Amino acid sequence: MLIKQKKSSDIASSEITSKSVFMNRRHFIQAAAASGLIGSIMTPDMADASALSGVGKTPYGKGLTPTDQKLVTSYNNFYEFGTSKDDPVDAAREFKAKPWKVTIDGEVGKPGDYNFEDLVSPHKLQERIYRLRCVEAWSMVVPWVGIPLADMLARVEPTSKAKYVAFETLHDPEQMPGQHRRVLKWPYVEGLRMDEAMNPLTLMAVGLYGEELPNQNGAPIRLVVPWKYGFKSIKSIVRISLTEKMPPTSWNRSAAREYGFYANVNPEVSHPRWSQAKERIIGEGYFSAKKETLMFNGYSEEVAGLYTGMDLSKYY
Ligand code: MTE
Numbered sequence: 001m002l003i004k005q006k007k008s009s010d011i012a013s014s015e016i017t018s019k020s021v022f023m024n025r026r027h028f029i030q031a032a033a034a035s036g037l038i039g040s041i042m043t044p045d046m047a048d049a050s051a052l053s054g055v056g057k058t059p060y061g062k063g064l065t066p067t068d069q070k071l072v073t074s075y076n077n078f079y080e081f082g083t084s085k086d087d088p089v090d091a092a093r094e095f096k097a098k099p100w101k102v103t104i105d106g107e108v109g110k111p112g113d114y115n116f117e118d119l120v121s122p123h124k125l126q127e128r129i130y131r132l133r134c135v136e137a138w139s140m141v142v143p144w145v146g147i148p149l150a151d152m153l154a155r156v157e158p159t160s161k162a163k164y165v166a167f168e169t170l171h172d173p174e175q176m177p178g179q180h181r182r183v184l185k186w187p188y189v190e191g192l193r194m195d196e197a198m199n200p201l202t203l204m205a206v207g208l209y210g211e212e213l214p215n216q217n218g219a220p221i222r223l224v225v226p227w228k229y230g231f232k233s234i235k236s237i238v239r240i241s242l243t244e245k246m247p248p249t250s251w252n253r254s255a256a257r258e259y260g261f262y263a264n265v266n267p268e269v270s271h272p273r274w275s276q277a278k279e280r281i282i283g284e285g286y287f288s289a290k291k292e293t294l295m296f297n298g299y300s301e302e303v304a305g306l307y308t309g310m311d312l313s314k315y316y
Contacts, residue, residue, distance in 0.1 A: 001251065001258075050211050051211055052145055052206070052211060052212060054124065055210060056124050056125065056126050056127070057126075058126050060129060060201075061127075061128065061129020061130060061141070061143070064129050064130075064141045066142065066143045067140035067283045069208075069209045071140065071283050072140060072142055072208060073208075073216060073217060074089045074216075075282055076088040076217065077230065077231070078092065078217075079178050079184060079188070080169065080170075080178045080179055080186075080235075080236075081176060081177065081178050081216065082178050083178070087178075089214075091177060091178070092214075092215035095176070095219070097219035097220040097236070098116070098220065100116040100220050100221070100238075101113045101114065101115055101116065101238070102114050102116065102221065102239065104156050104239075104240045104241075105239070105240075105241050105242075106166075106241040106242040107158060107159040107161045107162035107242040107243065107244065108153075108156040108157055108158055108162070109159060110155070110156045110157050111156070116220050120221070122155065123147040124147075125147065125206070126145070126147065126148075126203075127143055127145055127210075128143075128203050128205075128224070129141060129142070129143045129144070130201075130224060130226035132224075132226065132230050133265045133293065133297045134229060134231075135231055135263065135271065137274060137275075137276060137278065137293075138280040139279045139280070139281060139282065139291075140282040140283065143209055144205040144208050144224055145206060145207030145208060145210065146203040146205035146206050146224065147203070148200055148202065148203060149165075149203065149204050149223070150197070150199070150200065152204055153197065153198070153242075162194055162242035162243070162244070163193070163194050163244050164192065164243045164245065164247055165192050165197040165241070165242055166189065166191045166241040166242075166247035167189065167192075167234045167237050168187050168188070168189050168237065169188040169189070169235060169236050169238065171186050171187035184250050185254070187238075188234060188235075189234070189247065189248060189249060189250050189253075190223065190231075190232055190233075190234035190249050191243075191248070191261065192232070193306075194242075196225070196303075196306060199302065199306065200302070201302050202224070202225055203223070204222070204237075205218070205221070205222050205223070205224045206220060206221050217235070218235025218237075219236060220236070221236070222234060222236065223237065226297055227264060227265060227296040227297050227298075228263045228264055228265060228297075229265060231250075231251050231259065232263050246261060251263075260315065260316040261315075262312075262315045263316070264296055264307070265293065265295070265296055266293075266312055266316070267292065267293035267294070268295075268313070269312065269313050269316050276293055278292060278293055279291055279292075
């Protein structure tokens with residue numbers, strides 16, 4: 001991966017929404033929605049704020065403190081909008097995430113072109129506060145809102161031949177200026193083994209911090225696989241294909257020696273160009289002490305069983 005990072009200390013603290021301000025705002029929105037107030041007090045400006053309603057709480061993320069919202073939404077990897085961390089927030093401003101369709105095909109009983117709303121609305125939204133660990137050795141904590149991928153897949157009825165799930169990002173260089181450059185072969189593609197896709201942790205995210213997903217974070221719908229390096233969590237998905245064969249993945253295709261299909265967070269398996277033993281915490285300042293990387297990013301209990309008997313230094 002191209003490593004060209006801006007120091008998190010470059011972002012003025014005045015630009016960062018403190019957690020208490022966020023919590024107050026969220027409580028206000030929740031309370032207003034519950035009391036039926038929101039319809040009557042909403043100004044045109046607030047209608048743009050795109051708060052998500054009916055989000056259920058879950059135990060995921062107990063004890064984790066979310067990274068400031070301003071950092072989550074301004075320090076991004078989204079090469080379709082540029083290779084610097086601060087490119088996507090500006091370059092994706094005019095991106096049209098509505099209307100949106102997702103094609104689901106391959107080994108499923110109910111293939112089709114699904115409208116985003118039809119895909120999402122049958123499910124109750126859940127908040128999942130997860131660690132996000134990038135292969136570049138930094139991490140943050142994100143309060144995602146979404147639907148378990150398993151629930152979404154169950155509705156399209158995978159056949160017994162489905163062994164993998166392949167994902168594809170939109171290919172639209174008009175809207176995604178980074179696709180004019182050949183930093184990667186476009187569109188961005190990713191994949192999971194079927195049992196990884198069905199694991200309860202695997203999420204299709206449609207929001208974060210109680211609001212619709214900002215464009216720079218992969219609007220309107222993206223994958224989140226918290227025990228794997230962040231590059232597996234593909235953004236702005238337009239196709240989900242269930243396949244018999246292991247699908248190609250973007251970073252593996254670009255540098256197979258450096259990025260495997262599995263990409264499980266593993267402090268013991270170094271990237272050929274840097275160690276993965278420690279990570280820099282976004283929001284704690286560039287020169288603050290690094291933290292030990294956790295096996296499977298701290299989700300061993302939930303996922304270690306998926307890899308029993310596999311040599312994880314070989315299947316990296
Ligand atoms: N998805 C697409 N389509 N394009 C990308 O460049 N970057 C990946 C992943 N998903 C990427 C992508 C990487 S390297 C990371 S670390 C995460 O998105 C970052 O997600 P965030 O910007 O929401 O923190």
